[in-house]
Structures are given as structure tokens and as C-alpha cells.
Amino acid sequence: MAQLRLDKLKPIVALGVFLIAWWVVPTFVKSFLKVSFTEFQAPAWIVSSYLDDLEGFWARRSHSKIELIEAGRELAREKAYYQYYAQRNESLEAEVERLESILNLPSRREFRYEVARVVRRDLSAWWQQIIIRKGNDYNIPEGAAVIFSGGVVGRVVEVNAFTSCVELVTSPNFRMAATLEGDGRPVVYQGILQSGFGDPEGTVRDAPQDLVANSQAPLKLVSTQLGGTFPPGLMLGTVAWLEPGSTGIFQAGTVLLDERLLSLNEVAVLIPLNPLEFDTDAP
Amino acid sequence: MLLDPRIIIMFGANVLLLYLTLLVNSALSNWLLYLVLLGPMVVLPAIFLRHRSYVLCTLLTGLWVDAALPTSFGLITLGFLAAGAFIFQIRFRFRAEHNYHPILLAHACNFFAIALITIASGVGNLLVSAFWIQVILTSLISHLTLLVVAPWFFNLQRTLFELCHLDTEPEDFPIL
Numbered sequence: 001m002a003q004l005r006l007d008k009l010k011p012i013v014a015l016g017v018f019l020i021a022w023w024v025v026p027t028f029v030k031s032f033l034k035v036s037f038t039e040f041q042a043p044a045w046i047v048s049s050y051l052d053d054l055e056g057f058w059a060r061r062s063h064s065k066i067e068l069i070e071a072g073r074e075l076a077r078e079k080a081y082y083q084y085y086a087q088r089n090e091s092l093e094a095e096v097e098r099l100e101s102i103l104n105l106p107s108r109r110e111f112r113y114e115v116a117r118v119v120r121r122d123l124s125a126w127w128q129q130i131i132i133r134k135g136n137d138y139n140i141p142e143g144a145a146v147i148f149s150g151g152v153v154g155r156v157v158e159v160n161a162f163t164s165c166v167e168l169v170t171s172p173n174f175r176m177a178a179t180l181e182g183d184g185r186p187v188v189y190q191g192i193l194q195s196g197f198g199d200p201e202g203t204v205r206d207a208p209q210d211l212v213a214n215s216q217a218p219l220k221l222v223s224t225q226l227g228g229t230f231p232p233g234l235m236l237g238t239v240a241w242l243e244p245g246s247t248g249i250f251q252a253g254t255v256l257l258d259e260r261l262l263s264l265n266e267v268a269v270l271i272p273l274n275p276l277e278f279d280t281d282a283p
Numbered sequence: 284m285l286l287d288p289r290i291i292i293m294f295g296a297n298v299l300l301l302y303l304t305l306l307v308n309s310a311l312s313n314w315l316l317y318l319v320l321l322g323p324m325v326v327l328p329a330i331f332l333r334h335r336s337y338v339l340c341t342l343l344t345g346l347w348v349d350a351a352l353p354t355s356f357g358l359i360t361l362g363f364l365a366a367g368a369f370i371f372q373i374r375f376r377f378r379a380e381h382n383y384h385p386i387l388l389a390h391a392c393n394f395f396a397i398a399l400i401t402i403a404s405g406v407g408n409l410l411v412s413a414f415w416i417q418v419i420l421t422s423l424i425s426h427l428t429l430l431v432v433a434p435w436f437f438n439l440q441r442t443l444f445e446l447c448h449l450d451t452e453p454e455d456f457p458i459l
Contacts, residue, residue: 010334011368018342018364022357030356037350044302121309124317125417126404127353165353172408195413196315196420263313 035160042163049119049133109228111145111270114138118264119163125193128171132267135160143229145270150258151235152176152223153267166267169236170200170257177227178204178236180211181220189221189236189255200262202255207242209251215240221255231270287336289450290328290343292443297324297344300436301351315417319400319425321348322393323385323436325363329370330379330388331453341367354400362399366392379453382434389433390426397422 022030063071100107116132123129134140136159146153146166154174158165167174174191188205204221213219218238223230237255245252304320311317328340345360352359370377370388377384401409401418408414444451 008372011329011337011364011371014334014338015361015364015368018361022361033346034350034356037346041347041351048306120305121312122305122317122353123312123315124308125408125414125421126400129353193408193411193414194315194417196417200315262315 038160042160045119045131046133046162049117053117108225109231110273111231112273114140114269114271115266116140116164116269117266121262121264123168123170123194123262125196128168128174128191128194129157130154130166130168130264130267132164132166132269133162134269135162135164137162139271140164140269141271144272145230146267147230147234147270148260148264148267150260151237152230153261153264155229156269164269168261170194170202170261176230177224178221179224179232180204180207180239181222183208183211186224186226187221199259200257202237202257203252204239204242204255205245205250205252207239207245207251207253209244209249211242211251213239213242213253218256228272285335286339287332288447289444290332290336290340292447292449293328293332293340293440294343294347296436296440296443298347300324300432301348305351316424317421318428319393319397319421320429320432321359321363321396322389322391322429323433324348325367325392326370326385326388327379327437327440329367330374330377330385334371337367337371338364355403358399358403359396362396366395374453382437385437386430386433389436390429393425393429394422397425 099105114134116134116138118130119133120131121129122131130153132146140156140159142156142159144156146156152169154166154168154171155176156164157167169189169191171191172193176189177186178189179186185208187207189202190205191202194200211219218240219242221236221239223232223234223236225232235258237257239253239255242251242253244250300320300323304318308317324344325341328337328344332340341363342360345363348359348363349356370392377388379385397418441451
């Protein structure tokens, strides 16, 4: 009888031992365990991502020659269009540099773009993250900005050997300085919990009182160089309504984000060429 | 034998289930739908295995899931061990040779896992209606999917036991 009772207690004892061990074990042991398990899983995700690429390759191979010729023609047109803009961009940049040197403005941060495939998307009520197929092997730094053709995607929060985890702009843990297009004053953007219905949303706070937004002419929320992570002018979303915030001094509103954020396949990580030295660069 | 060889099959099946779930979640992200199918992972080890093997299998599965999901590391392991301890204590009452009891347990464990993740996500979230809409939607879809997935998962494990010429019965028979 006593033996039976002891047997019944075994799982409770195991649970208690685990709790005590988890409390006593140093943090570096837990980190080592987490990294080990994560790295062990990474190959499976990378392989599935490459298989996806292969599937896309074979799907494209099934297109007829006529379709490929038409696509090539379309690409040639796009290329000519972008070549013209590249030239224009070069001349404008030269002009900006000339003006900056005349006005003795501080140099802007330059970035290297590292394009990465999205391996996995974890978008739920509890977390809003994606995993990308580049990590320490491409010198991705923690905290780097991540963008796509529609604007800001988020920020790198965890870097592993071959993968990185990106916190999406929709996440409540994501916050950044921004400006409303045409107005230089900074506002605060923050992600919010998503209801699951409609397009993804965020919030904007600390908008000046003189700004007016309406659904006919929504204001564009763009990134600013304040904070140093994102280059200025990247699209965050649109603000269709502003109302007095909780303080009464500033306005707050909802930001409608790009719906493509929920189905990203490829993103670009912005790696600063001259990383901020917080000891010396901080004012 | 010091450890039951069936823990390899059970752990492998759990890894497969998690991998497939996350693949489906990745594909469903466009509609902001998410599946949590953690319940079945803890049921058969707690019913079938002796204590030492059950603890090892559950611990490994928990750490594996913790590393894969963006939860705080150790949360799911703790949840699995707690749910497993409960099932282990009363496992004599369950008929393990059919899927009926394991499926019910899988639903209960899954609900427990969702509740655990929800509570761990922060008290501030609990006051937001959008969060609850999403959690309820996730729970509904997950449990509906579990109606199909749980029997398949348990049958897969049993088939693998047979293929590997391992014992297809629990260590302790239920009291009839």
C-alpha cells in the first residue's frame, strides 16, 4: 500500500524537482539549452524553405516560352524605368551631399541591404514574429531594421547561426519614432494586439494638435532617422483619424498597416555600415 | 531495460506534429489564424510509459516546443510536466487501447496549454477585447482541428510501435 502511494507521488516529485532545478540553474545554462534546441531545429526549417524555392522553380519552369518572353519584355521595360530613376537618384544624392557639405550637416547613416527569405511566420494573439533564413552567417546584428517593398517590417530580435527572428511592426512589443509625411515633428508608433479581422493595425501617439487626418486624405506615417535604426522616409502605414490623446496635449490614432505584412516571403535587413557607438555618439 | 525504447517514437512523433503545425500556421498567417496542437504530445507518454521514461520524453518534448515557440523558455516544459503528472496519477482510469479517452485528454491538455500561454503573455493583454477575440478564435479552430488530428496522431504512434515490434500496450493495464 505504501509502495503504491509513493508510486503515485513520483510525477509530482518530478514536477517539483524540475521547478526547483529551473529556479536554481544559472541563466547561461538555460540560454545554452535554448540555443542548442533552436539550432537543432533550424536545419529542418531551412530545408523546408529551400524546398519551397525548388517548388517555385519547377512551377515557373512549367510556363510556356511565350509567357516567359512576355515576362522578359515586361522586365526589360521595368529595368529601363528603374535605370532612369537610378540616374536621377544619383544626381539628387550628389546634390544633397553638396548641400550637406555647404551647411556642415552631420553625415547620415548608411546601410547594407541583406535580402533574406522568410522561413516561418508566427502570427497569433500571443506573438507576431517571422523567422528569416539568414543569421550570424551573414553578420545580421540584433536590433537591425527589416523592410520590404511596402515599407517597415520590423526589427531583428534574435540572431542564430543560420536564422534570425524578426519582431513584426504589428507586435505590441514594437515601438519606434516616426513622422507624418510633410511634417517633421516626431510621433510615436506602437504595434497593438490584432483582432484577426481586417487589415493589421498599429497606433500613433504624441501627434501635434494642428494635424488633421480624414479617410478621404489619410496621412502617411513614415520612419524618421531619430533612433538611428531606420533610414528616414520608409512607409509605416496610413492614419485616417486622429483624436485627442489621454493627456489632452497631443493626438492619437490608429495606423492602417500594409496587409502584405501577413504573407511576407522576402524581406531586406538593413545592416548599418557605421554602427552607433552609444558611448561616444550619445549626446 | 533502463529506458523504454518507445520514447524515441513518441518524441519523434511529437516533433513531427509540432513541425507540421508550424508549417500550417505559417501558411495560415495571411488570415491571422493560428493552431495550437500541443495537447496530444503529453497524453500517450503519460499513459503508456513507466515514470522515468515518461519524465524524459515529456522533458525533451517540452524543451523542444519551448525552443520552437516564442514563449518564455521553460513555460511549455513546466506545463507539460504538470499536465503529465495529473494524467499519470489517474492513468489507471483510462482505456489506452482505444482513442476515446486519449482524445478527451488531448483536448483538456490543449485547453490547458492555451490557457497557460494566454496567462503568460501578460496581464495587460487580458483587458483587451481584440486579444480575447483572437484567443477564442484560435482555441475554436485548434480544438476543431484536434478532432481530426488527435486520432490520426495516436494511431500513427501505435502503428509505429507495431512496425518497430514494440509493446503496443501501456505499462500498467487499467482497472476494469
